[in-house]
Amino acid sequence: MPAVSPEARRSVWRRQFLIQGCWNYEGMQNVGFAYAILPALREIYSGRPEEELKSVKRHIEFFNTHPVLGAVVLGAGVRLEESAAAGETDPARVGAFKMGWMGSLGAIGDSFFWGSLRPMASVAGAIIALVHPLAGIAALLVLYNLTHLAVRRRGFAAGMRGEQAAIEWLKRESLNVKTGNRKLAAAVLGGAYAGIFTGRTAIFGETGLHAIALFLIGAAAIQFVTMMFRKAVSPSEILAFLLLVGVLILWQ
Amino acid sequence: MSLVLARIDCRLIHGQVVETWVPHVKANLLIVANDDLAANPMLRSVMELAVPVGIRVRFCRLDEVVAAIAEADRAGDRSILLLSNASDAVKARRDGASFNLLNIGNLHFAEGKVQISPSVFFAPEDFEALRWLRSHGVSVCVKGTPFESGMSFEAEG
Amino acid sequence: MLWRILLAGILGGVCYLDRTAAFQLMLHRPLVAATLMGAVFGNFQAGAQVGIVLELIYLVHLPVGASLPPDDTGAAIFAGTAAAIVAEGRLLDAGSFTALILLSVAFAELGKGADATVRKINGRIARITRNSLERGDLKAVEHGLLAGLTLFGIAGVLLSLAFSGAGVAVSTYLLPQFSPQLQLDFNALHPVLPLVGAASVFTCGRTERTAYLFFLAMAVAFGATVLFGWVV
Numbered sequence: 001m002p003a004v005s006p007e008a009r010r011s012v013w014r015r016q017f018l019i020q021g022c023w024n025y026e027g028m029q030n031v032g033f034a035y036a037i038l039p040a041l042r043e044i045y046s047g048r049p050e051e052e053l054k055s056v057k058r059h060i061e062f063f064n065t066h067p068v069l070g071a072v073v074l075g076a077g078v079r080l081e082e083s084a085a086a087g088e089t090d091p092a093r094v095g096a097f098k099m100g101w102m103g104s105l106g107a108i109g110d111s112f113f114w115g116s117l118r119p120m121a122s123v124a125g126a127i128i129a130l131v132h133p134l135a136g137i138a139a140l141l142v143l144y145n146l147t148h149l150a151v152r153r154r155g156f157a158a159g160m161r162g163e164q165a166a167i168e169w170l171k172r173e174s175l176n177v178k179t180g181n182r183k184l185a186a187a188v189l190g191g192a193y194a195g196i197f198t199g200r201t202a203i204f205g206e207t208g209l210h211a212i213a214l215f216l217i218g219a220a221a222i223q224f225v226t227m228m229f230r231k232a233v234s235p236s237e238i239l240a241f242l243l244l245v246g247v248l249i250l251w252q
Numbered sequence: 253m254s255l256v257l258a259r260i261d262c263r264l265i266h267g268q269v270v271e272t273w274v275p276h277v278k279a280n281l282l283i284v285a286n287d288d289l290a291a292n293p294m295l296r297s298v299m300e301l302a303v304p305v306g307i308r309v310r311f312c313r314l315d316e317v318v319a320a321i322a323e324a325d326r327a328g329d330r331s332i333l334l335l336s337n338a339s340d341a342v343k344a345r346r347d348g349a350s351f352n353l354l355n356i357g358n359l360h361f362a363e364g365k366v367q368i369s370p371s372v373f374f375a376p377e378d379f380e381a382l383r384w385l386r387s388h389g390v391s392v393c394v395k396g397t398p399f400e401s402g403m404s405f406e407a408e409g
Numbered sequence: 410m411l412w413r414i415l416l417a418g419i420l421g422g423v424c425y426l427d428r429t430a431a432f433q434l435m436l437h438r439p440l441v442a443a444t445l446m447g448a449v450f451g452n453f454q455a456g457a458q459v460g461i462v463l464e465l466i467y468l469v470h471l472p473v474g475a476s477l478p479p480d481d482t483g484a485a486i487f488a489g490t491a492a493a494i495v496a497e498g499r500l501l502d503a504g505s506f507t508a509l510i511l512l513s514v515a516f517a518e519l520g521k522g523a524d525a526t527v528r529k530i531n532g533r534i535a536r537i538t539r540n541s542l543e544r545g546d547l548k549a550v551e552h553g554l555l556a557g558l559t560l561f562g563i564a565g566v567l568l569s570l571a572f573s574g575a576g577v578a579v580s581t582y583l584l585p586q587f588s589p590q591l592q593l594d595f596n597a598l599h600p601v602l603p604l605v606g607a608a609s610v611f612t613c614g615r616t617e618r619t620a621y622l623f624f625l626a627m628a629v630a631f632g633a634t635v636l637f638g639w640v641v
Contacts, residue, residue, distance in 0.1 A: 106474070
């Protein structure tokens with residue numbers, strides 16, 4: 001089996017960061033994926049230009065997954081192309097593999113990165129930024145990227161060991177369990193954030209009763225806005241409504 | 253009524269489903285009706301990893317949809333039915349699957365398809381299927397997530 | 410002022426590239442972008458003040474598939490710029506703070522529209538790439554990606570120029586129109602904004618076991634803040 005050289009591998013690894021560089025509605029990450037895997041294809045099919053062209057065309061087909069977990073598909077894609085070039089795998093398997101995996105990996109990645117890790121890093125950064133903005137920014141970037149880059153690295157390496165290894169890695173990594181834990185952390189930190197801000201308002205009150213009333217109003221407001229979000233009201237609509245209220249206040 | 257959402261999505265379970273629709277309709281069960289998937293344990297095991305903790309998933313063949321929904325009904329689950337294309341939806345409905353509202357989330361672009369929304373592309377046979385569904389009491393709504401305003405095609409007659 | 414806006418355009422362009430096209434290292438987050446704009450216009454503390462609140466508000470809307478969330482990077486570029494200018498080296502007053510966060514929603518929606526347009530034009534680039542490949546041109550993939558990336562970059566720089574320019578205009582001409590008394594009236598909405606952000610995080614992080622923990626943490630942090638405030 002013609003294994004790709006470490007240089008080509010590193011080149012694919014670097015290019016994965018641009019997988020959304022030409023994001024479009026028809027093919028989504030198709031151009032980005034083809035671009036990322038290209039150095040490996042060049043090497044695998046060197047001296048066989050027709051097959052090389054065919055393999056690149058395979059990867060310009062529709063593709064979309066979570067950008068971080070795209071690393072797993074890229075790794076396993078390189079592996080599959082290697083064995084397709086050696087005649088051990090039907091080239092049609094490459095496309096079927098990508099189509100089969102992208103939705104699931106998209107769901108795992110969206111839940112973990114967008115639905116839990118990012119909110120956690122954001123709210124941690126925002127709270128620390130109350131003490132000092134630069135410390136907050138550093139916390140946000142470090143909290144998010146330590147995990148982000150590690151998942152990219154491990155996922156790509158697991159993919160390079162083949163489909164089966166990739167599944168085992170995904171199971172071991174158990175991102176859906178970690179999603180629950182990050183959501184928990186995000187919720188606790190989010191509560192703290194809300195407490196700090198309502199507390200700052202309550203300081204100006206004179207009595208404890210006043211403070212408790214403010215706390216209850218704050219908690220009720222959060223519960224209400226959360227309900228609106230659940231009903232798919234967008235944050236923009238809520239802010240636009242508040243802006244309208246503000247303008248009416250100014251009008252008086 | 254325990255079937256809280258019926259959806260066509262060529263990617264079946266993915267981020268839009270688990271992060272936006274599941275909490276929006278408060279579902280606890282995903283019924284994935286797809287013959288390819290039912291025959292491919294490896295793809296199933298990847299897809300299972302995409303399901304959040306606390307939500308169950310059931311894979312079934314297309315001809316088992318009605319039984320799967322009935323079973324979910326009996327257990328009192330709030331379920332989301334996921335189908336990968338319009339002709340599967342027609343088949344499920346013809347077999348007696350009980351949905352009167354069908355959500356279309358994603359249908360990929362391919363040569364010769366017509367763009368309906370940013371992420372939904374119809375082939376001629378999809379229009380055909382849509383017409384059949386609408387004439388059989390199903391309203392169709394094209395939108396990816398509950399946040400979008402979407403596009404509705406009411407049932408006829 | 411002009412060179413500051415140009416600098417904002419370049420730095421904002423980098424933030425925008427990070428948003429979708431490249432890396433996703435979270436350089437596009439409102440906390441980062443607003444503080445950066447604050448620094449460019451001479452008061453990073455004021456930029457951070459609006460960044461901290463904008464950071465959370467739009468989290469609830471995930472960038473899943475083809476569904477585009479509001480452009481919180483753009484909102485932060487506008488609000489961060491305006492905040493730094495209004496604050497004039499001090500901290501931002503509550504009235505201006507509220508007004509800027511609320512006005513920024515227009516830019517979040519404008520930016521989202523621009524994002525959708527870029528992605529539509531990319532469709533044309535992708536089609537050309539595909540056709541060139543059909544003709545056997547292997548270079549087409551790299552050219553196509555470069556074209557898409559350039560388009561994202563140019564759009565980002567233009568949006569940043571426009572939004573930080575709007576921030577300069579709003580802070581120089583619009584906000585001073587209102588007397589301090591009127592700004593004080595606007596204060597009424599001030600405490601609500603962080604709560605919208607908290608609700609956004611709560612919605613993302615909500616599972617059965619986290620619901621009560623959120624309010625428990627809120628109560629503890631509230632108690633600690635109030636006690637600390639009263640003692641000091």
